[in-house]
Structure formats: structure tokens, C-alpha cells
Amino acid sequence: MTMPFTESTLVKDIVNAQPKTSDVFKRYRIDFCCGGNIPLSKAAADLSIEMDPLMADLNEIYVNEQNDTDDMTVWTNSSSDDIIKHISEHYHAPLLEELAQLSPYVTKVMKVHGDGHPELLKVYELWYEFKKEMIEHTEKEETVVFPLLKKLDNPDVENRQEIVDYITELEKEHDHVGEILRQLREVTSDYELPLDACGTYTLVYRRIEALEGQTFMHVHLENNILFPRYI
Known part of the structure; x- marks a missing residue:
């Protein structure tokens, strides 16, 4: 084959x-x-x-x-409205839920194991930076950019350049989030668990790594499928 x-x-x-x-x-x-x-x-x-x-x-x-x-129709053939709905339901909503649920565990692991594993302080800092960025980013998309994108199908829309500028801004934010995730992977040595890792320690590393994959797919769908339709 x-x-x-x-x-x-x-x-x-x-x-x-x-x-x-x-x-x-x-x-x-x-x-x-x-x-x-x-x-x-x-x-x-x-x-x-x-x-x-x-x-x-x-x-x-x-x-x-x-x-x-x-998801193949979503990736390649669907309308922008359907892709936006897919992003909101399958990426934004689960992301915000996971950010809320996982944060207490990240804090707990840093407090309990931070003395023996100082890299956990950096994990803690990067996690909360990631959380802040993604909450602000998704809110901007949901309340401002996605509604504006839907207007671009109208060739007579007056603020086309303003909307394109928003897209450029979002792509820069994607780059920043990608750098945070890169640093998280580096500081955790590819999420390698130490021998004394407890259940919560393991949970934090596994779930952050899983969220990394979801975030990459989220960004890919926007950067390489949705946004190019308007630029």
C-alpha cells in the first residue's frame, strides 16, 4: 500500500x-x-x-x-462555520475544563515534591503561564475573532483588514503557546517520570503531555486549515 x-x-x-x-x-x-x-x-x-x-x-x-x-470532513471539506463549531466543542470546551481540573494537581505536586525535584517549580510556572494564555486566547476567539471570520464570506465587509490583523495576532499567540509547550517538554525531559513519582505526579505529567497533543491539533486546524481561507 x-x-x-x-x-x-x-x-x-x-x-x-x-x-x-x-x-x-x-x-x-x-x-x-x-x-x-x-x-x-x-x-x-x-x-x-x-x-x-x-x-x-x-x-x-x-x-x-x-x-x-x-474528523476528515472537518479537516478538509467542511465549511468555516462547521470548523469553528468543531474547534469550540472539541478543543475549547475540553481545554478550559482540563485547565481548571488539572491546576490543583500541578500545584500539589510542586509543593510536595518540589524540594527533591526543583524542575517542578518551572513546570508550575510554565503551566500557569500556559493556562493564562489559553484562557485569554480562547475567549478572544470565541467572542471576537470567530464571529468576525463568519463575516468575511461577505465580499462587501468593510473591516476586512482589521479581521486579517486579528488572525495574524492569533498566529503569534499560537507561536508563544508552542514555545511554552516546548519548554515544558524540555524541563520534564520529555515527561520522563522519576523513580519516586507518586500517582499524582504521574497524573500531572501524563495529562499535560496529552494536552500538548490536543493543543497542537487545535493550532494546526486553525493555522493550516481555517485561517488560510481568509489570508
């Missing part, structure tokens, strides 16, 4: 065609959202990644998910 992409395919286009390849890119630390507009070969070369095992892993995802069409 031949994959529908090659080494010269843009990273973002691979994820568009097969969303679950994002798991492979995350494992290899290849940025498929903010930095996904480059060929796969260049992304691999920039990180000194060997192409053969990378292509084998991507092919495995493609073969396993060949019959899985989950």
Missing part, C-alpha cells in the same frame, strides 16, 4: 491527509502546526532525523488508519 505523501510533501499536508500522523511528529519533535509549512525532508534534516524510520512510522499510521475517516 503506497502512502499518499513523500519526503517532499509539506509536513502540514501530511497531517491534513492523515491527522493521526501528528502522534509520529510529536514523538520526533517535528513541529506540524506553526512550523508545518516545510517539506518533510527538510523538517527531518533540521533535527538530524533519519528518513527511513520516520517514513516507516508514518506508513504504519497510514496502513492502520486507512479505513478510519474520523
Whole structure:
């Protein structure tokens, strides 16, 4: 079975065609959202990644998910209204819930284990910076930008440039959030748990890592599917 992409395919286009390849890119630390507009070969070369095992892993995802069409219409063929609704329901709402639920555990782990693991103080600081940024970001999208985007389908809309400027601002915020997540992954050594990690410690690392994946998909859907329709 031949994959529908090659080494010269843009990273973002691979994820568009097969969303679950994002798991492979995350494992290899290849940025498929903010930095996904480059060929796969260049992304691999920039990180000194060997192409053969990378292509084998991507092919495995493609073969396993060949019959899985989950969310494919949302990624490629749906109207902007449907994509916005999907983002709100499947990314914004769960994100805000997880930010609220996980924060007490992040605080607890830092207080209980911080003396023995000083990196947890940095995790705590980065987490609350991430939380603040994402709450403000999602509120801006829901109350200001998404309603404005829906107006852009009207060719006579008067404030088109203002709306485009909002999109540019959101993309910069995405870059900042991506940097926070990069620092979280670095300070936790790829979320590697120490030998004395308790259940709460484990829960915090696993859930932050899972939220990282969801955030990357959220940003990818906006940066590479929704926003280009208006710029």
C-alpha cells in the first residue's frame, strides 16, 4: 500500500491527509502546526532525523488508519462555520475544563515534591503561564475573532483588514503557546517520570503531555486549515 505523501510533501499536508500522523511528529519533535509549512525532508534534516524510520512510522499510521475517516470532513471539506463549531466543542470546551481540573494537581505536586525535584517549580510556572494564555486566547476567539471570520464570506465587509490583523495576532499567540509547550517538554525531559513519582505526579505529567497533543491539533486546524481561507 503506497502512502499518499513523500519526503517532499509539506509536513502540514501530511497531517491534513492523515491527522493521526501528528502522534509520529510529536514523538520526533517535528513541529506540524506553526512550523508545518516545510517539506518533510527538510523538517527531518533540521533535527538530524533519519528518513527511513520516520517514513516507516508514518506508513504504519497510514496502513492502520486507512479505513478510519474520523474528523476528515472537518479537516478538509467542511465549511468555516462547521470548523469553528468543531474547534469550540472539541478543543475549547475540553481545554478550559482540563485547565481548571488539572491546576490543583500541578500545584500539589510542586509543593510536595518540589524540594527533591526543583524542575517542578518551572513546570508550575510554565503551566500557569500556559493556562493564562489559553484562557485569554480562547475567549478572544470565541467572542471576537470567530464571529468576525463568519463575516468575511461577505465580499462587501468593510473591516476586512482589521479581521486579517486579528488572525495574524492569533498566529503569534499560537507561536508563544508552542514555545511554552516546548519548554515544558524540555524541563520534564520529555515527561520522563522519576523513580519516586507518586500517582499524582504521574497524573500531572501524563495529562499535560496529552494536552500538548490536543493543543497542537487545535493550532494546526486553525493555522493550516481555517485561517488560510481568509489570508
